[in-house]
Amino acid sequence: MQLPCGTFNERYEQDMAIFRRRTHWAWFIAVVVFLALMPLFAPAHVLTVVITIAITVITVMGLNILIGGCGQISLGQAGFMAVGAYTSAILTSTHGLSFWIALPCAGIMAALIGVLFATPAARIRGFYIVLATIAAQFIIVYVIMHAPSLTGGYAGMDAPAPRIGGITLDSPRSYYYLALGICGIMSFFAINWARTRLGRAFVAIRDNEFAAETQGVNLFKHKLIAFAIAAFYAGIAGSLWGHFMGRVSPEHYTLMQSVWYIGILIVGGMGSTVGVFLGTIVYQLLQELVAAVAPAVAGWFPGVAAGIFAGLGQLLFGIIIMVVLVLEPRGLHHLWTVVKTRYRIWPYTY
Amino acid sequence: MAVFLQLLFSGIMTGGVYALVALGFVVVWKATSVFNFAQGEILMVSAYICWALLVQVGLPLWLTFVITFVLAACLGLVVERFALRPMIGQPLLAAMMITLALIAVLDGLVTIIWGSRQEVLPDFFPREPLHLGTIMISQQLLVAFVIAIALFFAFVLFFQRSRYGLAMRSTAEDHQVTRSMGIRVSTSFAIAWVVACIVAAVGGILLGSVNGVNMNLGFLGLKAFPVVILGGLDSIPGAIVAGLIVGVLEKLATGYIDPVVGGGFAEIFPFIVLLIVLLIKPYGLFGQHRIERI
Numbered sequence: 001m002q003l004p005c006g007t008f009n010e011r012y013e014q015d016m017a018i019f020r021r022r023t024h025w026a027w028f029i030a031v032v033v034f035l036a037l038m039p040l041f042a043p044a045h046v047l048t049v050v051i052t053i054a055i056t057v058i059t060v061m062g063l064n065i066l067i068g069g070c071g072q073i074s075l076g077q078a079g080f081m082a083v084g085a086y087t088s089a090i091l092t093s094t095h096g097l098s099f100w101i102a103l104p105c106a107g108i109m110a111a112l113i114g115v116l117f118a119t120p121a122a123r124i125r126g127f128y129i130v131l132a133t134i135a136a137q138f139i140i141v142y143v144i145m146h147a148p149s150l151t152g153g154y155a156g157m158d159a160p161a162p163r164i165g166g167i168t169l170d171s172p173r174s175y176y177y178l179a180l181g182i183c184g185i186m187s188f189f190a191i192n193w194a195r196t197r198l199g200r201a202f203v204a205i206r207d208n209e210f211a212a213e214t215q216g217v218n219l220f221k222h223k224l225i226a227f228a229i230a231a232f233y234a235g236i237a238g239s240l241w242g243h244f245m246g247r248v249s250p251e252h253y254t255l256m257q258s259v260w261y262i263g264i265l266i267v268g269g270m271g272s273t274v275g276v277f278l279g280t281i282v283y284q285l286l287q288e289l290v291a292a293v294a295p296a297v298a299g300w301f302p303g304v305a306a307g308i309f310a311g312l313g314q315l316l317f318g319i320i321i322m323v324v325l326v327l328e329p330r331g332l333h334h335l336w337t338v339v340k341t342r343y344r345i346w347p348y349t350y
Numbered sequence: 351m352a353v354f355l356q357l358l359f360s361g362i363m364t365g366g367v368y369a370l371v372a373l374g375f376v377v378v379w380k381a382t383s384v385f386n387f388a389q390g391e392i393l394m395v396s397a398y399i400c401w402a403l404l405v406q407v408g409l410p411l412w413l414t415f416v417i418t419f420v421l422a423a424c425l426g427l428v429v430e431r432f433a434l435r436p437m438i439g440q441p442l443l444a445a446m447m448i449t450l451a452l453i454a455v456l457d458g459l460v461t462i463i464w465g466s467r468q469e470v471l472p473d474f475f476p477r478e479p480l481h482l483g484t485i486m487i488s489q490q491l492l493v494a495f496v497i498a499i500a501l502f503f504a505f506v507l508f509f510q511r512s513r514y515g516l517a518m519r520s521t522a523e524d525h526q527v528t529r530s531m532g533i534r535v536s537t538s539f540a541i542a543w544v545v546a547c548i549v550a551a552v553g554g555i556l557l558g559s560v561n562g563v564n565m566n567l568g569f570l571g572l573k574a575f576p577v578v579i580l581g582g583l584d585s586i587p588g589a590i591v592a593g594l595i596v597g598v599l600e601k602l603a604t605g606y607i608d609p610v611v612g613g614g615f616a617e618i619f620p621f622i623v624l625l626i627v628l629l630i631k632p633y634g635l636f637g638q639h640r641i642e643r644i
Contacts, residue, residue, distance in 0.1 A: 135621035142618040307465040315458025321451040
């Protein structure tokens with residue numbers, strides 16, 4: 001980590017701390033309090049957007065551990081989300097289990113399926129992995145669509161709202177705390193994993209597979225674990241999303257959705273947890289913006305009105321991904337760091 | 351037996367189409383080591399352009415073809431210059447993601463301009479199938495097949511005999527050495543993209559006349575991935591052979607496995623083939639084995 005001029009780590013606790021200074025803690029607590037109080041005043045639509053951001057953050061965070069941490073690319077994240085969503089929906093509505101049991105089961109099931117598909121992928125290098133995960137994406141959605149007795153086929157199936165004590169979490173206002181709480185727990189682990197033995201092994205694999213292997217890192221095993229963690233995050237996110245919508249159906253989990261998750265990661269900045277938040281917020285706000293301006297734009301071009309509603313968001317975020325890749329491949333997080341550093345040292349150059 | 355032969359022949363014909371799409375992937379990979387995920391979308395865009403010129407504008411057939419090819423080539427040049435060239439020297443994911451984002455951009459553009467309509471190109475070739483004994487062969491697919499084979503020979507000649515073809519092969523091998531031999535790397539890249547886009551346009555026009563012009567044409571590009579992997583990413587003969595193999599396997603799966611599992615299995619069968627190939631022979635049938643050293 002780059003420290004500002006004149007700041008040194010004198011004790012081990014300082015080096016380990018996520019929040020180094022009192023101002024960091026103050027900001028953190030302020031944000032937490034703000035988010036906790038938000039349902040009291042914000043309209044339901046805003047809460048829905050925040051919940052969507054929280055759930056997307058979970059799945060992209062898993063992807064960040066796999067791509068940004070371990071250097072393995074997966075285009076199957078939406079497929080693993082589907083596994084989680086369906087596992088959770090089947091357990092709660094068909095078998096009548098509680099949501100609180102179904103949620104971890106969804107993550108574990110997704111992780112198992114992830115390992116299943118990662119087994120061919122982890123043996124090979126670089127680009128070929130991507131194709132194996134694309135295959136996973138298609139095969140998972142196919143199986144879901146063609147096992148109607150289990151999953152409801154094309155029509156999808158109901159996912160009952162979770163209950164806690166006597167309260168049913170069936171409105172954005174009540175679901176808000178659940179989604180944000182789990183997002184918080186998952187982010188805590190995502191930030192800390194990089195400093196564990198496992199996390200360091202992942203980074204070693206990302207930076208140089210041969211060097212990692214000579215240091216005693218078992219490539220195959222660690223790649224499988226990385227895929228499993230990514231799929232676990234996707235499974236948890238899928239379960240949360242399914243119960244939030246009240247319904248799971250296959251069309252939410254397309255290849256394009258997987259592409260967007262990588263796109264969010266790139267826009268935010270690979271390998272950084274803050275970047276995941278930034279990227280997701282940009283993506284989601286863009287969707288909202290498009291939903292808000294599409295009627296006006298469609299008014300100017302009445303000939304293609306229907307197409308603008310369907311295609312504008314896709315077109316814009318596609319262009320944003322390209323522009324970020326060309327101009328600032330390190331993403332928004334890097335941009336933010338640059339701005340912060342400039343502000344801190346102004347008017348000097350360093 | 352008659353059923354088997356019928357499936358075999360229609361498989362070979364479909365395989366010709368896959369081979370045509372796969373050729374586009376291989377050309378770009380050979381020169382630039384970039385896997386162009388958007389090949390299917392370029393095919394779709396060309397089909398829509400062709401339809402728009404022919405039906406909406408009402409140009410004569412030959413002029414439509416010429417303009418479609420020119421526009422496809424321009425698309426290739428623009429994509430190469432503004433999106434892929436800045437990616438030289440960037441990690442694998444960056445170039446890959448550019449082509450994935452290109453899928454979104456092209457899909458979005460087509461949706462906005464043409465509203466994802468189902469359109470039909472006028473028939474260039476007779477619709478009645480040929481009868482060979484009990485076997486029926488679609489004449490349109492036959493033409494696609496013949497064009498794929500013709501393009502294959504053209505490519506082999508181009509890469510083995512012509513200056514530009516040799517330059518592109520050397521570019522694929524090593525950028526620095528290529529530069530020191532006085533070959534412009536950027537020219538090779540541009541040619542590769544133009545060629546790939548024109549191949550896609552040929553495929554788009556053919557498929558547009560067979561299956562109709564719609565957004566599903568983009569999906570066809572995805573179905574060509576297994577072909578490219580089975581054949582080997584950098585092998586043109588591989589693309590043809592693997593195209594035929596995957597086409598036949600898919601039709602056989604439609605004929606024999608679909609009744610058992612209940613439809614649509616052919617959609618994902620190529621991907622199962624893909625996983626198996628990755629497990630046992632990741633470099634494909636004809637691909638170059640790269641030995642990676644420290």
